[in-house]
Amino acid sequence: MAIGKLFIGRKVRELRVASLATQAQFAEKIGISTSYLNQIENNQRPVSAAVLLALAEKFQIDIGALSSGQNDRLLSALTEALSDPLFETYSPNLQELKLVTQNAPGFAHALITCHQAYRRNSEQLASYDDRIGNPVGPVEVTPYEEVRDFFHFVDNYIHELDLSAEALATSLGLGDDDSHGLLVRYLEDRHGVRCARAEIGDGVIRRFDAKARILRLNPYAPPATRNFQIAVQIAQLHAADVIETVLRSANLRSEEAADICRIGLQNYFAGALLLPYRRFLTAARELRHDIELLAVRFGTSLEQICHRLSTLQRPGMKGIPIFFARLDRAGNITKRHSAAKLQFARFGAACPLWNAHEAFEAPGRIIRQLAETPDGVRYLCLATLVSKGWGGFKAAQPRFALSFGCEITYAENFVYADDLDITSKPAFDPIGISCRICEREDCASRAVPPFKRRLLINQDLRETTPYRLG
Template structure:
């Protein structure tokens, strides 16, 4: 087993048990000095000690060894870079020290900043609505996004269920619709019908539990019809697993656990149609060429993008991606993040980022290297897709999909192969949004930043009306 340090987690466990180091040492049959060394990360954890701790305190050993330090360091680094804070920023050593020696204080600090962030976003969205309940309430999308991000957008139990669902017989992607229809009919007495668009209205798929019928809209292409049947397969074969994960999430009724179950079933569907090992092998072989991967599995461009964010299996990781789906008004209507990158949480409102100009070149993949105000750098690709809905009111059904990774992974993607990585002008300076972006002399600025005073000289006209 690799070297494992669990100092902060062990200290927190001991305090939760209201034990001294000597009392924990007696419980585990070791010396108090050894417990002290473990808590201060001066000794690594042996397999025997790991099993002893798990047995003595009735814990899952995986929870003890789960390494969240990288994500917590990234969270804290991004938080202290908020323009809200002034003065010298804590360096990386100070941040790591805080996480090692005061983990609960760090948690409270991050929760407080998160509450501030949510309140600020609500203020910006509500534009003057002073409803306290609305300002303090986190949206279901935010809560579910955070739950997925806390798990690095990877759920081993759903991956295992998807592999078991194949029953050892992975077949041609071209036969998928027929096979799923036959399986749902034979094993669950469920019939499948494709209905006219005007018969289903705005619905794309409707499963009637009473009549055991699945109705699919004609608006869905073959790839999306197959995906919807795989989703239903999860609902009827693994309802207990969905309930178990949803219950474990701690998301209460106010935060729509039903929506979480839908997202988990979607995760299963993607894992079923694009099995992990085959998918990772194809992604690496094609240098993450999304269209080629989609062709190999007979799936859609968007389905491949979302599946790429889940490649976080221990020992078999792919490039860590974040994913955004944006409408014409700039609203982020879907997001997944397997990383510690905060661009995925807040991004979507900067006009310098080409996710917006992608609407002018439908279907064309647009690569871009971008840099955030704090110096974090990413490589992103943007492309439009069409929403599978037909109506007179929404004739232009385009959405932009953005897939991104940290710039240090760009050499593994074919979309970046033509770029000179040493070019000093390679990176486009972007921000989260104008209200929170501290950049000066940005020609695309649309609002005065909330926490930064831009220089103003009445005798000089700058590139925007917000500064000289």
Template structure:
């Protein structure tokens, strides 16, 4: 932070205090300052000093970037995307104003994002069914369950402390990593009067797992590799041993429909399974020792690379946090089937990903991860946020000669300030100081006018077709409408 820069973060400071349930007097005592000084900081009448900022971070175990980065970047990206909807007209709200709104009133910003989502779904339903009355009555149930679950994970920072600690405790009781994991998992499931059977794939057509409640059998397809079989058994144990805890988390989420509740329940069971097979303390230590090498961690814990990637995004325990990583999974057509944003990197809710991001190249390079430094757009004169990204192809369990297994690419990434902690930073051409690849969220939301790979103009901008010249890109972008 430059010496001349004043840190005015009053609304965020007040919001943090409220979230912690503290009075101004109590927080002032914790920080060793006067109540009047804290009051002035919350009203942006005094800047926060570096000493107070560090004390705040140490006392309440928060990331300095959460306070100093300006705003909630995930929410900024979502609101910015919503405000570019053509249905709102051609007038575009500058990103700086969006950041001001989020910084001053995040609850209002979230309400606007939710309103836009519901408007979008209502419009789709009306176009499809031509039934406005029915659409209005079912509006609350129309938001896709996957989007609702992504919001739950984001609010929890993809970490559920009671569930994670319960899984870690169960791992200790079972001595799971000291013996044969699958044998121990089967024995634990037998204590619940459930048997595990591995069946020929033709007896489980189009299925990799089927739980028969009546016979008390968990049927697994022979197409599942060992790591996936262990994971399926662990997920069933989650519902049997911690079903009440999972139900409480689902109830607290206050989801609007049964589909979303069922999906969240499955998501939490999978979370428990990963935490059971990769217990927090041991996994975090191994991740740091092995510099977040996905393959090395998969071998050490008997899991798949994708399971490791998911687990790495959950290392958010207070006082024992790992590198803040974001995660995405997409198919060869560019469809996003999973995403988790952390820090400042924001995934768009529609429109695919930037074609300049090397994540797409991983489909053609199955044997080696694709490592890249990328830079997001920024206002003129400022440097954009930079990230180390890792992409690799993975194959879903299953697959025969007649029905090949489906392939995906998973991507992990972190802010460049954390890059040296990852082994993949050693693979960067030019090292950590090398020139980054300029990318954007996607073509709908990116302001890089001269991009040679732009597929279409940004929302709310016109393309200029000039018969006198042709640039490298497909479009010349007009001024804001």
């Protein structure tokens, strides 16, 4: 697929302002005219390869950070919002949407927030039957959804926390499968906290007694889970100031959302501590993203590995852009992040043709799929089943499908693609994001028609679906 023209005026302007240069000074430094720079900053002209190279050389920046699709997740969310029949009289083209997300991301976020509120009000009204006459107030975004969007739009990478966790991991010598003893000793020596077994029958995973300085862990939890919970406790004690600084910058609208986000940030630090950035990135490349070997090397779970792979977005040291999602048996996406162009639907179910659903039918295996989305982008999709059950025969055994992968241009970096014919077009399964925004007309698995398409009904003809799209 050809690479489109790059309109990155906002990023270039931010770089110039940060360097305290006028347009004339900045243009001279990168070897272009002031008028050309002015046109670039106003997105009237795309940047050329020569300009990109000059920016990289003069300002020591990662070209990928400028030219990669960092706005893809915002563009995807805005596209989905504007596909609603509410906007049926307005159909912006792709270039218009790109200009909005690149030049006015705050406006795009505001529009998405308004659409979410509209959707929630509509869904609440639809759920009322005999109470339909009662007044229904506006349905606010839930704190959980607000926090999920915060992580989504920062690319699931928190620079300050990542650096802090990596520095601590380096000082402790963390980064392999012998982390437990180091974590326990650090917690006791530096913070005076002793680890102990939780009481038998206690259903909690972790309980911290701040007064007694005792961290009790469920003895039935897997070692990877216990290590992660120790790392979470270290995050609370070691990284509290950094976490509060990030929270203030998030501008969350309620204390409840802040509390939820605080847990997410503590979990982020824990993952970055157990899987320190440089060591993990190096190992991922060396082992060609074999998640089972990575889990063994670092003594973590498969889910922790997949999640960490999706966060490798450090400027100047990025990993492969990977998407990651966790689904339950009903198809609900309980975790999601995409550093790739593939974005997950915010409303409605995931595409039934996606191989993530097959993982429930093949426990113990990694399911592989070559897939193509309606925009023509091709992916290597991988999925496997994990169980969260522990604690004996009578304990709950929740199971989840982990889905991860990358655009096909990066497939050679994955051991899973070695024997796949990634050059064969018929080898790629057509998948979508969600039926409500998928434009494929001949899909036998379509659940609902796409929005903004007129239905053509022929009473004398029955094809894959009972209608054609006008």
